Every structure is written in C-alpha cells, then in structure tokens.
Amino acid sequence: MKCTSLILVVLALVVVSCGKKQKENRNMKKIYKANILYTKYKDHFEMLENGYVAVDSNGRVIGVAADLASLGTDASQRRIILDGEDVEIIDFGDRLLIPAMNDLHVHASQYRNQGLAMDLELMDWLQRYTYPEELKYADTAYAEKMYCHFVRDLWRHGTMRACVFATSHTESTRVLMHIFQKAGMGAFVGKVAMNRDCPEGLAESVEEMMQGYESLIGGDVSQRRKSLGSLVRPIVTPRFIPSCTPEMLRSCGELAVKYQLPVQSHLSENKEEIRIVQKLEGTWYGDAYNRYGLFGQTPTVMAHCVYTDGEELELIKQNGVMVAHCPTSNINLTTGSIAPIRKFLDNGLRVGLGSDISGGHDLSISRMMVYAIQMSKMYHSQNPQRPFLSMSEAFWMATKSAGSFFGHVGSFEPGYEFDALVIDDSDLNQDNYSLQERLERFVYMGDDRQIAHRFCRGQEIMEPEL
Amino acid sequence: MKCTSLILVVLALVVVSCGKKQKENRNMKKIYKANILYTKYKDHFEMLENGYVAVDSNGRVIGVAADLASLGTDASQRRIILDGEDVEIIDFGDRLLIPAMNDLHVHASQYRNQGLAMDLELMDWLQRYTYPEELKYADTAYAEKMYCHFVRDLWRHGTMRACVFATSHTESTRVLMHIFQKAGMGAFVGKVAMNRDCPEGLAESVEEMMQGYESLIGGDVSQRRKSLGSLVRPIVTPRFIPSCTPEMLRSCGELAVKYQLPVQSHLSENKEEIRIVQKLEGTWYGDAYNRYGLFGQTPTVMAHCVYTDGEELELIKQNGVMVAHCPTSNINLTTGSIAPIRKFLDNGLRVGLGSDISGGHDLSISRMMVYAIQMSKMYHSQNPQRPFLSMSEAFWMATKSAGSFFGHVGSFEPGYEFDALVIDDSDLNQDNYSLQERLERFVYMGDDRQIAHRFCRGQEIMEPEL
Numbered sequence: 051m052k053c054t055s056l057i058l059v060v061l062a063l064v065v066v067s068c069g070k071k072q073k074e075n076r077n078m079k080k081i082y083k084a085n086i087l088y089t090k091y092k093d094h095f096e097m098l099e100n101g102y103v104a105v106d107s108n109g110r111v112i113g114v115a116a117d118l119a120s121l122g123t124d125a126s127q128r129r130i131i132l133d134g135e136d137v138e139i140i141d142f143g144d145r146l147l148i149p150a151m152n153d154l155h156v157h158a159s160q161y162r163n164q165g166l167a168m169d170l171e172l173m174d175w176l177q178r179y180t181y182p183e184e185l186k187y188a189d190t191a192y193a194e195k196m197y198c199h200f201v202r203d204l205w206r207h208g209t210m211r212a213c214v215f216a217t218s219h220t221e222s223t224r225v226l227m228h229i230f231q232k233a234g235m236g237a238f239v240g241k242v243a244m245n246r247d248c249p250e251g252l253a254e255s256v257e258e259m260m261q262g263y264e265s266l267i268g269g270d271v272s273q274r275r276k277s278l279g280s281l282v283r284p285i286v287t288p289r290f291i292p293s294c295t296p297e298m299l300r301s302c303g304e305l306a307v308k309y310q311l312p313v314q315s316h317l318s319e320n321k322e323e324i325r326i327v328q329k330l331e332g333t334w335y336g337d338a339y340n341r342y343g344l345f346g347q348t349p350t351v352m353a354h355c356v357y358t359d360g361e362e363l364e365l366i367k368q369n370g371v372m373v374a375h376c377p378t379s380n381i382n383l384t385t386g387s388i389a390p391i392r393k394f395l396d397n398g399l400r401v402g403l404g405s406d407i408s409g410g411h412d413l414s415i416s417r418m419m420v421y422a423i424q425m426s427k428m429y430h431s432q433n434p435q436r437p438f439l440s441m442s443e444a445f446w447m448a449t450k451s452a453g454s455f456f457g458h459v460g461s462f463e464p465g466y467e468f469d470a471l472v473i474d475d476s477d478l479n480q481d482n483y484s485l486q487e488r489l490e491r492f493v494y495m496g497d498d499r500q501i502a503h504r505f506c507r508g509q510e511i512m513e514p515e516l
Numbered sequence: 517m518k519c520t521s522l523i524l525v526v527l528a529l530v531v532v533s534c535g536k537k538q539k540e541n542r543n544m545k546k547i548y549k550a551n552i553l554y555t556k557y558k559d560h561f562e563m564l565e566n567g568y569v570a571v572d573s574n575g576r577v578i579g580v581a582a583d584l585a586s587l588g589t590d591a592s593q594r595r596i597i598l599d600g601e602d603v604e605i606i607d608f609g610d611r612l613l614i615p616a617m618n619d620l621h622v623h624a625s626q627y628r629n630q631g632l633a634m635d636l637e638l639m640d641w642l643q644r645y646t647y648p649e650e651l652k653y654a655d656t657a658y659a660e661k662m663y664c665h666f667v668r669d670l671w672r673h674g675t676m677r678a679c680v681f682a683t684s685h686t687e688s689t690r691v692l693m694h695i696f697q698k699a700g701m702g703a704f705v706g707k708v709a710m711n712r713d714c715p716e717g718l719a720e721s722v723e724e725m726m727q728g729y730e731s732l733i734g735g736d737v738s739q740r741r742k743s744l745g746s747l748v749r750p751i752v753t754p755r756f757i758p759s760c761t762p763e764m765l766r767s768c769g770e771l772a773v774k775y776q777l778p779v780q781s782h783l784s785e786n787k788e789e790i791r792i793v794q795k796l797e798g799t800w801y802g803d804a805y806n807r808y809g810l811f812g813q814t815p816t817v818m819a820h821c822v823y824t825d826g827e828e829l830e831l832i833k834q835n836g837v838m839v840a841h842c843p844t845s846n847i848n849l850t851t852g853s854i855a856p857i858r859k860f861l862d863n864g865l866r867v868g869l870g871s872d873i874s875g876g877h878d879l880s881i882s883r884m885m886v887y888a889i890q891m892s893k894m895y896h897s898q899n900p901q902r903p904f905l906s907m908s909e910a911f912w913m914a915t916k917s918a919g920s921f922f923g924h925v926g927s928f929e930p931g932y933e934f935d936a937l938v939i940d941d942s943d944l945n946q947d948n949y950s951l952q953e954r955l956e957r958f959v960y961m962g963d964d965r966q967i968a969h970r971f972c973r974g975q976e977i978m979e980p981e982l
Contacts, residue, residue: 166953168889168907411886420877427848430850431850491632
C-alpha cells in the first residue's frame, strides 16, 4: 500500500530543474529539496542532507523528511500530498535551505543615517542626528524614496519579517506599510507616538495619535479580525517613556488592547535614560510600561534591555515580553554595558535579534548573530559562570525565537509558515565542510550574495522595485 | 611663465575616459582625478572634492592638488611633470580615491578555518583546530589551492600589503610568495619557526629553519640588498614564545639581523599564554623577545598586545615596535580584555590593524576599523578618561600608520607609493552626503563590491587568477 502511494506521488510530481526562478503557482503544494538546517531547540541544529520539506498551498510546512517516502509515512500528511492537486518538486541541489531572518527592532526612518553619526551617546544622538532626519518624513515623497530603499535592503539580507519604527507621520507610515504589502514581506509597522521633549514637527497630540492609528488600522471589526492574520499590521509604538506623557502612554495601552495590536518600544538601554524614566514615572522602567498596559498585555517586544535585571527581568518573564537584543547598536551608542542574554535565556525569557538601524550600522541579521556571540564572549569574560552563546543559540534567536512574535514563523516544523532562504555558498565552500560548518561560514563570512532565493509564507519574494 | 608651463602640460595630456580599465603603461606618469580622502594626521581627513593626484612612473606620488594648475606650482614637481614623457589623466568621476588597506597580521594557512571553530580559547584552539589544518601544508598542491583563494580574497577586500604567516613548510611558503609576486601585491611572508609543544609535522630543527629561510631569501648579497625594495619579502616569524625553544628564538633574532629582515610574532594576547611565557623565560613577554633580538632590532610587528602595559608598553615605544591590533580575533578567541589602543596612541606607539584570520573571521580591513572603534567604545566605558577612536584615527591606523611598516605606504603625500582604492559608492549614496559621510558609510556598510579599482605601487592590480 505504501509503495503504491509513493508511485502515485511520483507520477503527480512536476519536477523542476535546480534553482531556477519559478513562476509562482499559489494553488500547488511544493516540495523543496536541499540541505536543510533549522533549530527546533536552541542547543542544536536539525540537519537533513539532501532532505525534503513539503509546503501546503497556504504556505505552511507539512513536514520535513530525509527522503520522499518518509514524507508520506504519516497518514494525514499522505492524504494532503495525494489529494489530487499537483505537487511541484523544486530541487535546490547542494544549496542550504534555512528559515528566513527576523529583525525585531529596526527604525526604517533612520535609513539615511545608517553608518553615520557614531560619535555620540544615545540622548545626544537622538536630538542631534535622529530627530532632524525623522522630521523629513513629513514629506511622503521623501518617505517613499527612502522606505523603498530600506525594504529592498531588508529583502537583500533575507529578512522576511520585521518590527519596524516609522515616524509619527501617519501618511508616510501608510506608505511604508504599502511598500511591505507590495513586496509580500511580513512587517509590524509602528507609527511612532511621541509628545514630550522632541521637536514640534514630530510631536502629536494624543488625539492626533489615536486618529492616526485608527486610520492605519482601518475597516470595521470583521476586517480588523481578518487583518490579525495579514503579513503587514500596525504595531503600537510609544517611542520610549522619556518622549511620551503619561496620557500618551495610557492611550497607547488602551489602543493596543482595544484593537488587539502588538506593542514595541525601548527598555533600559542607557543609564541616563533609566535615570530620566525613574524621575518622570517614579518607578523602574519596565514597571512604568506595565502600569500603562504596554508590557505584555498584548504581544510586546522591548528593544535592548541592557540593564534589565531583578524585578524587571521577572516581569518580562511573567508577562511573556520579547527581548530584542541589538548588539551593534549597544556598542555603537556606547551604552556602557552588555545585555545579559545568557542570563535571559537561563531564565527562560524570549529573546530575538534586532539590527536597530541606525544605532546599529548593519541590516544583516547574520551579522547580528556574530555580534551577539561576540558580545556574549565579552560578557562571559566578566561573568565566567555564564557560558557564551553557541551558533545554534544565536541562529535560534534570529529564527524560531524571534519568529514566534509573528506567529508560527522561524522553523520548518509542521504548521510553521514557510519563511525560508536558499543559500548558494559555493564560493565559500572550497573544501570538504560539514553542513553546520557551511552554515557557520555563511553566517560569519557571507552576505546577501549567497542568498539565492527568499520565501515568505510560502511565496518566493522577488526583489522589490525601487 | 607659469601659464606657459600649464599649457604645455595640457597639450601633453592623454585624457582617458572615466573609470574604464586601462592597459597599464609603466613608463607613463599618471594623474588621477577623483574625490580624494586620506589621513596625513590621525585626527582628521585630508579631503579634495574632484581633486588630482599625480603619480610618477615609479609608482610614487608626486603631489595632490585641488586642480591641475596647482600640481605645477612647486618647481621640482613642474619639472617632473613636464620632462617630455606623456602624462595620462584618468578621471574617476564622482568616485572616492583612498589609500589601499594594509593587514598587519593574518595567517594565510588558516584560510580554510575562517568563520569556524569559534568555541574555544586560544591555547585549546591552536591544538585542536589550527595545528591540524597547518599540517596539510606539507602538501604544496593543497597550499597552492588555498593560498590562491586567500590572495584573491585579500585582493577583493582592497588589501594591497600584508604581513602574513604561512606555515613552517618552506616549499609551500615559497608558493605563497610566488602567488603574491604574480599578483603584484605587497607582502611580508613568514615561514613559521616552531619547535616546541606542537605536532611533529610542524616542528623543525633550528638548522632546518635556518636553511629554509636562507633558501627563501636566496641569491647573493647584492641581490638581497635589491630585494629590500621588492614588494614580496620574507619576514622572520617565530610563531610565539611558547612554541619556540630559546635556541630557536636566538637563531631567529640572528637571522633577522644578518639578512636585515623584518620580524613578526604574537605578544600578550591571552593571560594563560602570558603565564606560560613567564614560566618558560623567567621574564615578561616583550622582554623575552627583546633578549633574543626580536623586538625592534629590525622592523618588528607584534600582534594583539591585549595585556601590554607598563614596562612592555615603554619598550615597544622605545624600540619602535609596531602593534597589530586584531579586534575581531580578540573577541572571537575570548582573550578576556580589550587592547588599550587609545592608551597606545596617547603614548605615541605605532598601531595598525590586523584581520588575524582565522582567530578573526573577516578579511576586510574596513570592518576591522569598525570593530576597532567599537572595541574602543567598550574600553572607554570602562576607562572614561580615554576617548574612543574616531573614524579618522581608525582609517589612519589602517592606512598610513600600518603602511609605514612597508615603507612610504598608506598616504598620498609626495614620495608615498601609490597604493590606492577607487570606491564606487553609488549604491550607498542615495542622498546628499558629504565626502566624509560617504567614506564612513563605505567603511561601516560597504564591502568589496564598492571597490572598483585597486593600485599597488602605482600599478593597477587586476583580480588574481585562481
């Protein structure tokens, strides 16, 4: 019986030659053949040499197996594969197939300043470099030009999902959402709420903020429910406590609960900032967010957490808040310490990686993995009882752990959305390397040139137009 | 009189279209037009928008000027330009023209391990990953394959001069020297001297070491003198004190003085290593080298110097020893501290940058600049009285300071050898950036794709064959 089924499978296959760009057929199931690596658990890689991953017509993984026959061993899987639809096999030959990258913290509106202005600490840097640039986004034409470049660069680096800060300008935030939609990439896009200690052109009243968000959310309740599953959604984005009045923060919290929107902001990045928050709110940083309903009441990601410890660490854990670790930004802006990521992992916190352009200088989440490992080595030097991060842990943070903020994203386990990168590392592979070594070399030495194909929710994503 | 001269200059010019690859004409003087940036002093950039640099037929810079007329204002310069030879003008349009990169510390024989084996500290890493790889270089065919890739990659990254460790194998070291010679790139290449605490296939007797070096030096005394000016030369390379007996170290020192060869090794990288040296030699690390004539008796570069301070710092200064700062290697191998580069600069030490493949994972000296700045920010956090490095300081270390180890290299001042890179940053330059901002963005965000042309000692260097 099993043999007969397999013959039927083979007859139904549309075999396609290796690695060529395919015309998408949204109604077909797909089976991808390649060297497959992913992290189900953080402490090791799942690896299949010349393995198969089957993806259903909704872009969800059916299963992964070492050979085609094994894909059919589970009764329900066999039925799905054999239910009469065509199945297309795409053979990527000797290439690597890995989950796509997720960027949990990036400021699209600071795209122009990437690689610049590395000579100041956080608070001065905001006033002198960042706010002047963000003011330009009142002009939607400027926003469109820069955001197109930004999304194209995200694509280049294989980042298929991102938590993005735009600016406080509603219309240019809408432009950014449209660009992501058109590209087919996943993004939670934040119109930035801010009304304190910032330039006039960036500050909004609480009413303006609410109206802006509601205009971006759009539609009636049934449409809104539907939008919960869409790739591009608004995310409630109070800039950080120093730039928001209590009323603004309270309204942000209400907005998140009312429309079941996720939340993103900054937490405990810099000592001076922490001092300001304590003075403004009369409590510690995480507790302040929590009082306003902005700390896990809906899915929440907080960037940095360099100085998070004690009560704040406990509250993050209790509320399931996601930490976005931004190692390059932390060094570039001289935060003065190292985020205790190993301690977070030991305590079961959720941690992903963020490029934090333009505090960070590099959009590549691969390079964030490298920096995360390196920073953890510095931390380990000062805290020998905390081992540094392994490659599988860094990879897991960038894929499955960060991906969990977007749903079932970042792994090839059954039911996960098929977000994937095909890596052609032939130019890095001049000797006999193991699969894991090939992946390590790609992460440490590679760049976008090795990324041959990108998939988001089962669809191949082609280069976005500028 | 001045006007007449200028007319003659203009008549003699052979104007060549922008940026096309030129057939080299070794007998012609060249004038390059571009946006020129270099560091005469470490604290700021010299910048000429649409400036000119004139290069004589020996590949040395005649002068740099904002316009053609100014190139003729110095009497001796005018004479050189007008002595009857053709002068070719090459217009690089809006591109940047900067000095080429110099890598003061890199292990060519660890090329295969680049991006791998980041899970151990120095001493274990040597025994478990590094020595097994170096043993393979007994096979010159393997060496040739790997060294060709290595030199091609150096070229890609715009590194035109390097201090390179090969292995203890004389014949494969010769292969590496030939590959550099064929490429036209500058390199001091070290056959590695080692005879203690290392695998049998890497250890040599002192006599074998001496004979090997003499065979690489070759020729009679007059030839040897001539070779002092050649682009590729041997460099005396005791691996480091723990792998050399006193007799080996003494012989290395004698070899350096006898043949006036430069010296390279490792210094004070790791606490365990320092402890071993103290035990073996009964003195501190730098003093041990110095007693053997390996610490500035001839031009000497020492990699790392993470723990250098006090007497060792003073001796480095007194002896004019060059420090090769290898920031990625220091983090990757968890040396446990940060090399005090600002302190070195404040004390007038000579400092350059090294990629230290494969302790370091990245051959790009641009990215070494970024890491050097970042590490100096971490150091600044712990030592607030020491400001972190500026971009111009990092650039100066990579170009003029490191270049001084190879002669007059790394600047566009008159008399300097024309080692240069032409940077086409059009894909990073979507807005109105200043020249310095463009350079910063190239350093922080760019890679070999932006390097449009490479020059070493006045000759354009084309991609080496594999």
